[in-house]
Amino acid sequence: MKSLLASLALTTALTLPGLAIARPVTLTTTLNNYGGDGAYLALYVTDASGAYVGSLWMAGSKSKYYEHLSDWYRATGGDPGQINGITGASVGAGRTLEITLDLADALFDAGFTLHIDAAVEDMRDSPNEVAVPLTTEGAGTSVRGRRYIASFAYDM
Amino acid sequence: MKTTLTAFALAIILPAGAAFADDDCNAPRDRWQPHEALMHLARQNGWTVKDFEIDDGCYEIEGRDRDGREIEVKLDPATLQIVEMDYEEKDGKRARNPAPAGTVAPPQNGLFGNGAPPQVQVN
Numbered sequence: 512m513k514s515l516l517a518s519l520a521l522t523t524a525l526t527l528p529g530l531a532i533a534r535p536v537t538l539t540t541t542l543n544n545y546g547g548d549g550a551y552l553a554l555y556v557t558d559a560s561g562a563y564v565g566s567l568w569m570a571g572s573k574s575k576y577y578e579h580l581s582d583w584y585r586a587t588g589g590d591p592g593q594i595n596g597i598t599g600a601s602v603g604a605g606r607t608l609e610i611t612l613d614l615a616d617a618l619f620d621a622g623f624t625l626h627i628d629a630a631v632e633d634m635r636d637s638p639n640e641v642a643v644p645l646t647t648e649g650a651g652t653s654v655r656g657r658r659y660i661a662s663f664a665y666d667m
Numbered sequence: 668m669k670t671t672l673t674a675f676a677l678a679i680i681l682p683a684g685a686a687f688a689d690d691d692c693n694a695p696r697d698r699w700q701p702h703e704a705l706m707h708l709a710r711q712n713g714w715t716v717k718d719f720e721i722d723d724g725c726y727e728i729e730g731r732d733r734d735g736r737e738i739e740v741k742l743d744p745a746t747l748q749i750v751e752m753d754y755e756e757k758d759g760k761r762a763r764n765p766a767p768a769g770t771v772a773p774p775q776n777g778l779f780g781n782g783a784p785p786q787v788q789v790n
Contacts, residue, residue, distance in 0.1 A: 533780015556778060565776025568785060573754075574764045591765035596773045598765045599787055612785035615778055 533613040536650075536667045538567070540627065540641075541607040543661035548632045549601030550659050551576055552608065553583035553594075556645070559622025563587065567625070568610050569594040571601040579630035582638040604659075614667075620646050629659045692725035694745030708747050714738065725750055 542550055551571030556564045563586035571577075577589045587593045602608045627641040637658040643649060643665070653664040702719075705726055709716050713733030720727050726742045732754070741751040749770040753763055768787060773779045 565774065565778045567778060568787070569765065572764055572767060591763050593765075593774060593776075595766045596771040596784060597768055599768050600789070602789055607790045608787070609790065610785050610787050612773075613780035613783055615780045618778065 532616040534616060534667050535611055536614040536665055538610045538612070538625075538665050539607060539663065540602070540609075540660060541662045542602055542604055542659055544605045545631065545634070545659050547604060547634050549603045551580060551601050551630045553577075553580040553626075553628045554610070555583055555586070555626055555628075556618065557586075557624050557626060561624075564623065566593045566597065567612065567614075569598045570608060571630075572598055576630065576632075579636045580628035580638065581636055582626065583628045618645050625665065627656065627660065627663065629656070631659060691723040691741065691750055692743050692745075694724070694743060699744040700747055705742065705747060708742075714740070 538554065540552065540554075549571070551569075553569050554567040556567065558564050566583070566587070569577075574589060574591055578584050623645045625641075625643050625645055626639055629637040629640040635658065637656075640656040640658055640660050641654060641663045643654055643663065645665070647667075650665055650667050653662045655662060705719070705728070706716065709728060709730070714728065714730050716728050716730040718729040721744075722741065724744070726744045726747075728738075728740045728742070730738060732738045736754050739753040740749060742748065743750055749766045751763070752766055769784050772782055773784055775782070779785075
């Protein structure tokens with residue numbers, strides 16, 4: 512019952528963003544010099560059970576390439592509605608993408624994970640390149656990606 | 668009694684159903700921006716306008732973007748925000764691309780605390 516109430520509280524907080532308490536969070540993603548075209552990056556969040564919750568950012572504007580961000584694509588069916596208003600240009604090798612957004616407080620220390628899928632034209636796809644649990648303690652800690660991402664950190 | 672309840676239930680359901688069948692844009696006519704404002708926005712975005720019409724209560728532009736790709740853009744006539752944007756790709760296929768950052772509000776997925784668009788820069 513307690514967990515039901517907790518999940519109900521969380522669901523309510525998540526479905527009513529206007530009422531949720533939020534804090535500004537900066538997501539910093541630095542790509543390594545992989546020597547290729549600009550990378551497509553999908554930043555999204557899953558809950559404690561691994562289910563997709565929503566997207567935070569899509570670097571790369573052409574939907575026909577989104578299938579290469581395969582975990583994100585599988586979770587969303589490539590639905591542009593998931594990323595309307597949060598889409599920008601792809602990110603060049605060696606560059607740093609810095610996103611500042613107001614994230615709902617309910618996302619921290621509650622089992623949510625931030626994922627980044629990456630893809631580069633004519634190079635190998637890299638789904639789940641980064642997966643970091645969203646915790647207040649983990650803020651400011653830099654992690655390495657598997658293929659294209661040299662470092663990722665969230666600060667608040 | 669059962670009939671009354673069914674009718675009552677229907678009365679509750681129907682307005683929601685009717686809303687789904689509504690237009691894509693719902694701004695009242697007196698709040699619509701003038702045609703000139705739309706054309707000004709098109710010029711700012713580097714679009715060449717071939718055709719303009721009103722569809723489903725929205726402004727709709729057909730033309731080309733600054734890269735020469737064929738585009739079809741549906742805009743809210745009151746706010747001139749992009750409701751939907753389609754590109755024609757080089758291979759002739761039509762891809763439905765998401766609206767770029769800042770042109771519409773971020774998705775209401777509960778992640779964005781205050782609904783403000785993210786601030787982004789690439790260094």
